[in-house]
Amino acid sequence: MALTVLLSCIGVLLGTSVGAVAGVRRRQTTFFVYSVALVASATALVVACSVFVTDAGSVDTVQLPIGLPWLGAHFRLDSLGALFLVVVNLGSLSASLYGLGDGRHEQAPGRVLPFFPAFLAGMNLVVLADDAFTFLLTWEFMSLASWALVMAHHRHDDNAKAGYIYLLMASFGTLSLLFAFGLLAGADGGYGFDAIRMATPSSGVPAAVLALALVGAGSKAGLVPLHVWLPLAHPAAPSHVSALMSGVMTKVAVYGFVRIVFDLLGPPVWWWGVVVLTLGGITAVLGVLYALMEHDLKRLLAYHTVENIGIIFIGLGLTLAFQANDMRQAAALALTAALFHVFNHSLFKSLLFFGAGAVLTATGERDMERLGGLIHRMPLTAIAFLVGSVAISALPPFNGFVSEWLTFQAILLSPHLPQWLLKFLVPAVGAMLALSAALAAGCFVKAFGATFLGRPRTSVAQYAQETDAFSLTAMFVLGLLCLIAGILPGYFIDALAPVTQQLLGAQMPRQEHLKWLTIVPIAESRSSYNGLLLLILIAVAAWLAVQVIHRWASHAGRRSAAWDCGFPDASPITQYTAGSFAQPIRRVFGSFAFHAREEVDMPAPGQTRPARFHVNMRDLVWDALYAPAESVIGFAADWLNKVQFWTIRAYLSLVFGTVVVLLMVLTIWH
Amino acid sequence: MALILDALVQFAQLLLVLSIAPLLTGYVRKVKAHLLRRRGPPVLQPYRDLLKLIRKEVVLAHNASWVFRVTPYIVFATTLIAAALVPTFATGLVFSPAADLIAIVALLGSARFFLALAGLDIGTSFGGIGSSREMMIASLAEPAMLMIVFTLSLLAGSTQLSTVSTFMQGPEVGLRVSLGMSLVALIMVAIAENARIPVDNPATHLELTMIHEAMILEYSGRHLAVIEAAAALKLLLYFSLISCMFAPWGLAIAGQGFGAFALGLGIYIAKLAVGGFMLAVFETAVAKMRVFRVSDFLGAALMLGLLAAMLLFVSRGA
Numbered sequence: 001m002a003l004t005v006l007l008s009c010i011g012v013l014l015g016t017s018v019g020a021v022a023g024v025r026r027r028q029t030t031f032f033v034y035s036v037a038l039v040a041s042a043t044a045l046v047v048a049c050s051v052f053v054t055d056a057g058s059v060d061t062v063q064l065p066i067g068l069p070w071l072g073a074h075f076r077l078d079s080l081g082a083l084f085l086v087v088v089n090l091g092s093l094s095a096s097l098y099g100l101g102d103g104r105h106e107q108a109p110g111r112v113l114p115f116f117p118a119f120l121a122g123m124n125l126v127v128l129a130d131d132a133f134t135f136l137l138t139w140e141f142m143s144l145a146s147w148a149l150v151m152a153h154h155r156h157d158d159n160a161k162a163g164y165i166y167l168l169m170a171s172f173g174t175l176s177l178l179f180a181f182g183l184l185a186g187a188d189g190g191y192g193f194d195a196i197r198m199a200t201p202s203s204g205v206p207a208a209v210l211a212l213a214l215v216g217a218g219s220k221a222g223l224v225p226l227h228v229w230l231p232l233a234h235p236a237a238p239s240h241v242s243a244l245m246s247g248v249m250t251k252v253a254v255y256g257f258v259r260i261v262f263d264l265l266g267p268p269v270w271w272w273g274v275v276v277l278t279l280g281g282i283t284a285v286l287g288v289l290y291a292l293m294e295h296d297l298k299r300l301l302a303y304h305t306v307e308n309i310g311i312i313f314i315g316l317g318l319t320l321a322f323q324a325n326d327m328r329q330a331a332a333l334a335l336t337a338a339l340f341h342v343f344n345h346s347l348f349k350s351l352l353f354f355g356a357g358a359v360l361t362a363t364g365e366r367d368m369e370r371l372g373g374l375i376h377r378m379p380l381t382a383i384a385f386l387v388g389s390v391a392i393s394a395l396p397p398f399n400g401f402v403s404e405w406l407t408f409q410a411i412l413l414s415p416h417l418p419q420w421l422l423k424f425l426v427p428a429v430g431a432m433l434a435l436s437a438a439l440a441a442g443c444f445v446k447a448f449g450a451t452f453l454g455r456p457r458t459s460v461a462q463y464a465q466e467t468d469a470f471s472l473t474a475m476f477v478l479g480l481l482c483l484i485a486g487i488l489p490g491y492f493i494d495a496l497a498p499v500t501q502q503l504l505g506a507q508m509p510r511q512e513h514l515k516w517l518t519i520v521p522i523a524e525s526r527s528s529y530n531g532l533l534l535l536i537l538i539a540v541a542a543w544l545a546v547q548v549i550h551r552w553a554s555h556a557g558r559r560s561a562a563w564d565c566g567f568p569d570a571s572p573i574t575q576y577t578a579g580s581f582a583q584p585i586r587r588v589f590g591s592f593a594f595h596a597r598e599e600v601d602m603p604a605p606g607q608t609r610p611a612r613f614h615v616n617m618r619d620l621v622w623d624a625l626y627a628p629a630e631s632v633i634g635f636a637a638d639w640l641n642k643v644q645f646w647t648i649r650a651y652l653s654l655v656f657g658t659v660v661v662l663l664m665v666l667t668i669w670h
Numbered sequence: 671m672a673l674i675l676d677a678l679v680q681f682a683q684l685l686l687v688l689s690i691a692p693l694l695t696g697y698v699r700k701v702k703a704h705l706l707r708r709r710g711p712p713v714l715q716p717y718r719d720l721l722k723l724i725r726k727e728v729v730l731a732h733n734a735s736w737v738f739r740v741t742p743y744i745v746f747a748t749t750l751i752a753a754a755l756v757p758t759f760a761t762g763l764v765f766s767p768a769a770d771l772i773a774i775v776a777l778l779g780s781a782r783f784f785l786a787l788a789g790l791d792i793g794t795s796f797g798g799i800g801s802s803r804e805m806m807i808a809s810l811a812e813p814a815m816l817m818i819v820f821t822l823s824l825l826a827g828s829t830q831l832s833t834v835s836t837f838m839q840g841p842e843v844g845l846r847v848s849l850g851m852s853l854v855a856l857i858m859v860a861i862a863e864n865a866r867i868p869v870d871n872p873a874t875h876l877e878l879t880m881i882h883e884a885m886i887l888e889y890s891g892r893h894l895a896v897i898e899a900a901a902a903l904k905l906l907l908y909f910s911l912i913s914c915m916f917a918p919w920g921l922a923i924a925g926q927g928f929g930a931f932a933l934g935l936g937i938y939i940a941k942l943a944v945g946g947f948m949l950a951v952f953e954t955a956v957a958k959m960r961v962f963r964v965s966d967f968l969g970a971a972l973m974l975g976l977l978a979a980m981l982l983f984v985s986r987g988a
Binding site for chain 2: 145275298337359372373375376386388393396401405408409411412414415420424426427428430432434435437438439441442444445448449450453454455516518524525526527529530532533536538539541542545546549552553554556557558559560561562563564565568572574575576578580581582583584585587
């Protein structure tokens with residue numbers, strides 16, 4: 001029943017997509033498309049939540065006679081799927097709401113409106129797919145729909161290149177997944193997920209499938225070193241689509257990884273945990289370092305997605321390590337942490353992209369060095385963006401902190417792992433996680449400070465207008481959810497219990513009946529956290545401080561020029577910029593991570609030319625991996641190009657030679 | 671009944687940290703002055719400074735936003751709550767299930783986040799320099815702190831501060847290399863977090879060497895008073911943290927009666943006196959380092975913390 005409703009919602013979305021093509025010239029189409037998308041995703045969200053709340057653990061399947069004739073299209077709704085449906089549709093709902101307001105400013109609605117509902121439908125379908133063919137088809141559908149949205153503003157400087165790289169990486173990822181499913185299905189070709197679960201893979205297959213799933217799903221999620229397309233493509237799309245790609249589509253990729261590795265692949269081996277943990281740790285730290293070096297607000301947010309994907313994969317790696325050693329409780333804790341972070345990140349990342357989109361609409365600028373002081377012009381957007389920044393920086397009492405706290409608690413259970421490699425790796429990964437959390441806070445001080453605080457650096461920032469009510473509602477709903485998930489995490493952890501039960505056969509202790517809504521991952525003597533109490537305490541302490549101060553302190557106050565040690569600088573360009581803010585961190589980490597070199601060109605005394613300062617940074621991942629690949633492909637293409645201009649005799653000789661070689665091979669083979 | 675007693679102890683600790691925090695700052699200043707052969711301001715001077723500040727008018731820059739005006743109270747409240755969660759003279763605090771050590775570190779992180787934002791709010795170069803350097807320091811100090819937390823909680827089997835300090839009082843601790851390393855790391859972190867020499871100079875007003883002072887340069891009047899009080903609280907918090915984790919002797923256990931509480935209080939004051947004296951001696955003995963040497967200093971702390979945690983991971987037999 002629930003599944004039928006969901007599929008009809010998806011049908012409505014696909015129909016809207018077709019309808020949008022027909023009505024692309026009309027003005028009302030924008031309103032129509034986003035309203036339908038809003039209603040459809042709200043319905044889907046309610047259905048997914050109801051499945052989750054009422055009969056968690058039940059499984060619903062539907063088979064449609066489309067697709068491959070002997071297979072059909074299988075769809076299935078279980079608790080894992082329902083969780084990701086909640087994430088997908090919550091993101092879709094808020095993005096549609098935002099689109100209702102911000103979509104009116106769209107320059108080329110014809111390039112956005114038909115693909116937006118299709119993209120939503122694609123993400124929903126991936127989560128529901130229950131056979132390899134449907135999964136791959138809908139995965140590719142989702143990729144192509146989002147690619148079309150990335151290319152919506154294809155005349156802008158770098159967008160065409162971004163779209164091209166995205167298309168290449170997405171195809172490459174799908175190819176890996178194709179091989180992964182091929183290996184899983186085996187020679188007999190049972191492509192239904194049920195058949196795959198039943199089958200016992202031969203030796204060597206699981207490791208290969210893990211590697212292929214890491215490449216396939218990891219490239220979509222943005223795991224280092226497969227992240228290069230993400231900071232190019234996500235910001236290029238319209239802002240609400242950026243929010244969906246960063247906040248939701250990367251989660252669909254995580255879903256793909258979890259579905260393949262935890263559900264289809266069978267019991268893990270301990271070194272899988274090593275691989276996933278290492279990749280996760282490196283991704284988390286590199287992602288935030290890239291973000292710190294970035295001045296483009298939307299690109300900074302995209303790099304933070306890379307970081308958060310790293311944190312999620314740290315949780316997944318811990319789960320694999322615990323599961324392989326049959327530590328079920330610990331595995332359930334680690335998986336809960338990872339899945340909770342999936343949910344949390346989808347909330348605050350969408351919120352932050354909406355804020356960046358509101359700034360972009362108001363000023364036409366994504367470059368933080370040309371913004372500033374927007375808190376005076378866009379006060380409500382500033383509040384929402386601040387909430388998102390605090391949440392993503394893992395500061396209590398917001399939600400980002402809770403999932404990272406749970407990950408730390410899982411790490412603290414790992415000394416009991418018997419493998420030596422894991423014993424060395426896990427604390428190092430813990431340090432990386434701590435480092436990335438601290439750097440993220442620095443990065444968001446920079447992002448919020450450069451964009452919203454200080455004095456406006458350009459006239460567009462000086463005369464910006466607050467954004468519309470729809471966009472603000474979308475942001476505030478998400479901000480409120482960030483707070484609720486932060487102060488009442490127990491309910492969310494309990495809601496995740498059926499998922500861990502389904503995947504691991506274990507779950508965290510129930511939290512909801514604990515005293516004062518405290519959360520206790522293992523035992524109360526071990527660790528506990530209570531966001532609500534903390535929020536109340538801080539609020540009461542701050543209120544008391546305000547009361548005391550206002551009762552006894554002087555009320556005198558006046559506005560004046562800034563003190564600034566007696567050098568009040570007239571021009572706003574003298575204030576600290578995003579680049580100068582990041583300079584100490586670049587000095588500390590950049591020389592290692594990016595080979596950052598500072599060049600100062602100082603004129604000799606007497607010369608009148610200006611002094612120049614330049615920072616050289618290199619993307620080592622690109623240099624090490626993609627530049628060689630690019631040159632190899634270029635070389636091969638050049639060579640093949642020559643083949644195209646041969647004479648007819650040369651072609652005939654080539655054909656003849658090939659036939660002879662093949663016959664010889666056949667002879668030797670037998 | 672036990673809950674009421676716990677609540678009373680909690681409230682007493684809250685009042686205690688609130689009331690003696692400026693005293694500790696004044697005491698450290700006094701000892702430093704004596705070591706430099708100066709007479710120095712009276713020990714009670716910080717209280718007078720606070721009183722004077724709250725009677726003065728507030729001068730706000732023209733483009734100061736609400737972030738600038740709200741930040742002092744947020745910083746003060748989060749620091750106060752964090753300080754109230756650290757056992758001073760007795761364990762068994764009623765609020766301690768609300769936040770473990772990791773959460774206390776994160777609470778201090780929240781305070782720093784807002785302080786750094788306030789530094790950027792006016793849009794001056796000094797505010798920016800302070801915020802940027804503060805976040806650079808935090809980016810190393812916070813992971814180092816978490817590594818120390820890892821070490822201690824692996825030993826005690828808990829991230830709850832009360833449990834950790836009860837464990838450290840017990841007989842099964844013994845001397846461990848990990849503990850030594852994490853004590854050294856914790857002291858380094860505490861020095862950096864409290865803007866003490868050699869990382870930062872709390873008494874400086876030389877523009878280019880300021881970190882913490884640069885961030886709060888634009889504050890005046892009651893706002894500055896609240897921020898100064900929060901800074902004093904933070905210093906006290908780190909003293910309490912070090913003493914309850916690494917020198918928990920004399921800490922009263924919940925429900926031991928008033929005699930134990932009085933004894934615990936006396937011992938706590940004595941520990942503060944010894945700790946403050948050592949801080950003053952250390953600060954007088956070393957020179958402030960260049961800002962970009964701070965990363966080496968804190969990197970060392972991070973590595974020490976990581977080594978300590980790793981040693982524990984490895985020594986937990988298979």
